[in-house]
Amino acid sequence: MHIDFSKIPEPLIEKSKGELNASIMLFRAVHYRWLIKLGRLVIPYILWIPGVKWAIKKTVFRHFCGGETLAETKSVVETLAKYHVNAISDYSAEQAGTREKQEETKKNILESIRFAKTQKNVPFACVKITGICARPLLEKISANEPLTEEEATQKQDFLERLDALCAAAAAQGKKFFIDAEETWINPAINEAAEMMMAKYNREQHVVYTTIQFYTKDSVAYLQRLIDTAPYKVALKLVRGAYHEQENERAARMGYPTPIVDGKAAADASYNAGLRLCIGHLDKVSFCAATHNEESIALLIQMMGERHIGANSDIISFSQLYGMRDNLTYNLAGHGYNVSKYIPYGPVKETLPYLIRRAEENAGIGSQMGEELQLLQRAKKEKRKPASGK
Ligand SMILES: Cc1cc2nc3c(=O)[nH]c(=O)nc-3n(C[C@H](O)[C@H](O)[C@H](O)COP(=O)(O)OP(=O)(O)OC[C@H]3O[C@@H](n4cnc5c(N)ncnc54)[C@H](O)[C@@H]3O)c2cc1C
Numbered sequence: 439m440h441i442d443f444s445k446i447p448e449p450l451i452e453k454s455k456g457e458l459n460a461s462i463m464l465f466r467a468v469h470y471r472w473l474i475k476l477g478r479l480v481i482p483y484i485l486w487i488p489g490v491k492w493a494i495k496k497t498v499f500r501h502f503c504g505g506e507t508l509a510e511t512k513s514v515v516e517t518l519a520k521y522h523v524n525a526i527s528d529y530s531a532e533q534a535g536t537r538e539k540q541e542e543t544k545k546n547i548l549e550s551i552r553f554a555k556t557q558k559n560v561p562f563a564c565v566k567i568t569g570i571c572a573r574p575l576l577e578k579i580s581a582n583e584p585l586t587e588e589e590a591t592q593k594q595d596f597l598e599r600l601d602a603l604c605a606a607a608a609a610q611g612k613k614f615f616i617d618a619e620e621t622w623i624n625p626a627i628n629e630a631a632e633m634m635m636a637k638y639n640r641e642q643h644v645v646y647t648t649i650q651f652y653t654k655d656s657v658a659y660l661q662r663l664i665d666t667a668p669y670k671v672a673l674k675l676v677r678g679a680y681h682e683q684e685n686e687r688a689a690r691m692g693y694p695t696p697i698v699d700g701k702a703a704a705d706a707s708y709n710a711g712l713r714l715c716i717g718h719l720d721k722v723s724f725c726a727a728t729h730n731e732e733s734i735a736l737l738i739q740m741m742g743e744r745h746i747g748a749n750s751d752i753i754s755f756s757q758l759y760g761m762r763d764n765l766t767y768n769l770a771g772h773g774y775n776v777s778k779y780i781p782y783g784p785v786k787e788t789l790p791y792l793i794r795r796a797e798e799n800a801g802i803g804s805q806m807g808e809e810l811q812l813l814q815r816a817k818k819e820k821r822k823p824a825s826g827k
Contacts, residue, residue: 439738439742439748439772440735441735441738441768441769441772442768443731443734443764443765443768444764445764445768445771446764446812446815446816446819447521447763447764447766447767447768448521448767449517449521449763449767450763450764450767450812450813450816451816451819451820453816455817455820457500458813458816458817458820459817460496460497460500460501461501461760461813462810462813462814462817463497464497464498464501465799465809465810465813466810468796468799468800469799469800470800471800474793474796474797474800477793477796478793478797481494481789481793482786482789485785485786485789491785491786494785494789494792495785498792498795498796499785499788499792501760502758502759502760502761502781502791502792502795503530503759503760503780503781503782503783503788503791503792504527504759504780504781504782505782506782506783506784506785507782508527508529508546508549508550508553508782510782511525511527511780511782514759514780515527515557515559515560515780518559518778519557519558519559521767521770521771522559522770522771522773523559523766523767523770523776523777523778524559524560524561524562524754524775524776524777524778525557525559525560525777525778525780526560526561526562526563526564526615526756526777526778526779526780527550527553527554527560527563527564527780527782528564528566528779528780528781528782529543529546529547529550529569529781529782529783530566530781530782530783530787530788530791531543531546531566531569531783531787532566532568532569532619532787532790532791533568533573533787533790534568534569534570534571534572535572535573536572537592537595540569540570540571540572540595540596540599541599543565543569543570544570544599544602544603546783547563547564547565547569547570547603548602548603548606550563551563551603551606551607551610551612552606552610554607554610554612555610555611555612560612561612561613561777562612562613562614562615562646562777563603563607563612563613563614563615564614564615564616564617564779565600565603565614565615565616565617566617566619567596567600567616567617567619567623567626567627567630568619568623570596570599570600570603571592571593571596571599571626572592573623575589575592575593575596575626576623576626576627577622577623577626579593579625579626579629580622580623580624580625580626581622596630597630597633600616600630600634601634601637604634604637604638604644604645605638607644607645608638608644613643613644613645613646613672614634614638614644614645614646615646615648615674615725616630616631616634616645616646616647616648617648617674618647618648618649618650618674618676618678619680620680620683620684620687621650621653621684621696622687624650628647628659631645631647631648632647632663632667635647635667635669635670635671635672636667636668636669639669639670639671639672640669640670641670642670643670643671643672643723643752644672645672646672646673646674646723646724646725647672647673647674648673648674648675648676648727649673649674649675649676649711650676650677650678650679651675651676651677651678651704651707651708651710651711652677652678652681652697652698652704652707652708653678653696653697653698654696654697654698655696656707656711657707657710657711657714660673660711660714660715661714664714664718664721664722667721670721670722670723671718671721671722671723672722672723672724673715673722673723673724673725674724674725674727674756675708675711675712675715675724675725675726675727675728676727676728677704677705677708677728677730678697678704679794679798680794681697681704682797684696684697685697705730705732705733708728708730708733709732709733709736712726712733712736712737712740713740716737716740716741716744716753719746719752719753722752723751723752723753724752724753724754725753725754725755725756725777726753726754726755726756727755727756727757727779728755728756728757729757729758729761729762729765731765734755734765734769737753737755738774741753747773748772748773748774748775749773749774749775750775751775753775754774754775754776754777755769755774755775755776755777756776756777756778756779757776757777757778757779758778758779758781758795759778759779759780759781760795761795761809762808762809762812763812764812766778
């Protein structure tokens with residue numbers, strides 16, 4: 439099936455002129471890399487200054503986040519439902535250094551799972567592990583360093599927190615994504631995710647781990663999971679959100695970068711992941727979490743060749759809120775199982791996420807162009823008089 443992704447989705451045209459103008463200004467601003475770099479360094483320290491938080495909330499936050507609370511995301515979830523798009527409420531805390539903060543994140547995610555139960559279009563919940571476990575501990579586990587007694591207790595505490603979230607999702611009949619983060623903490627995340635898949639994916643795909651295909655070992659890791667896991671393998675396939683930090687750290691610390699050499703290699707690796715997954719549907723369920731039109735077209739083509747229905751239960755697509763609405767709504771319009779990740783949380787907590795989105799859009803010249811073009815075309819379409827009557 440061929441889908442025309444250039445069609446401007448209705449919900450974008452329905453946005454107010456003010457909202458569209460604010461988003462256009464935002465995508466123009468993120469074009470300047472120096473501005474983003476400055477923002478990353480400065481904003482966390484000046485958030486207390488009157489007006490700064492307000493300005494962030496009215497611009498980048500409003501574009502990329504569903505709200506500060508779960509209740510505030512409800513209208514977004516309902517709009518998506520109107521267009522047959524699923525929603526994934528994503529509590530965006532990822533710097534939880536203290537036990538108190540980690541418990542608070544757990545409580546918020548449990549609330550998002552209960553909320554999912556009340557909405558017909560929220561099949562998934564998700565967690566970023568750095569929201570429920572301290573980063574230094576994840577680094578230590580990943581480096582295979584021996585843990586002190588206190589750290590071993592903290593690790594146990596973290597696993598219990600994660601288990602409670604997976605159990606709640608399973609009990610509510612929901613699926614649960616575990617996000618991937620930086621390669622120096624991913625081994626700990628993968629270990630925990632595999633434990634949870636072993637426990638909850640005996641019969642069904644409940645817990646989904648995430649593979650970043652910009653890493654050199656991603657395809658081999660996927661193959662190993664498929665070959666050896668004695669449970670159903672559930673995956674979110676992403677390219678990866680941290681390639682600049684990964685390359686910078688590797689250069690600074692003098693080890694070979696774990697990232698493939700260039701964008702074309704990341705694309706080839708991602709598409710190899712899609713091919714591998716679709717070849718093992720007896721065991722694998724997966725979500726293609728991507729804004730890449732070619733990868734999406736490839737997956738649609740492969741589904742067609744295998745006579746897999748668009749609204750498959752085991753293959754889905756996902757994009758981030760505020761990005762590539764043309765992909766999401768046109769996929770939904772053709773009956774595909776597609777969702778939007780909707781980050782929410784206090785502005786301060788969502789800053790790392792917002793900065794990543796800004797960097798990503800500054801980094802990929804062409805995609806920034808596409809996003810901006812889409813918004814400008816939506817604005818033009820809005821101005822057109824209704825045709826006919
Ligand atoms: C629903 C959803 C969930 C996500 N969850 C996660 C998650 O859990 N963890 C995570 O890390 N990311 C996550 N992401 C972000 C994702 O990893 C990408 O950063 C983002 O989607 C852009 O990649 P793309 O596949 O959309 O395609 P494109 O826009 O075509 O590709 C951009 C990506 O290509 C890669 N790339 C670009 N230049 C280079 C280069 N020179 N060398 C190597 N690679 C390069 C990078 O991964 C970059 O992000 C998620 C994205 C979505 C849509």
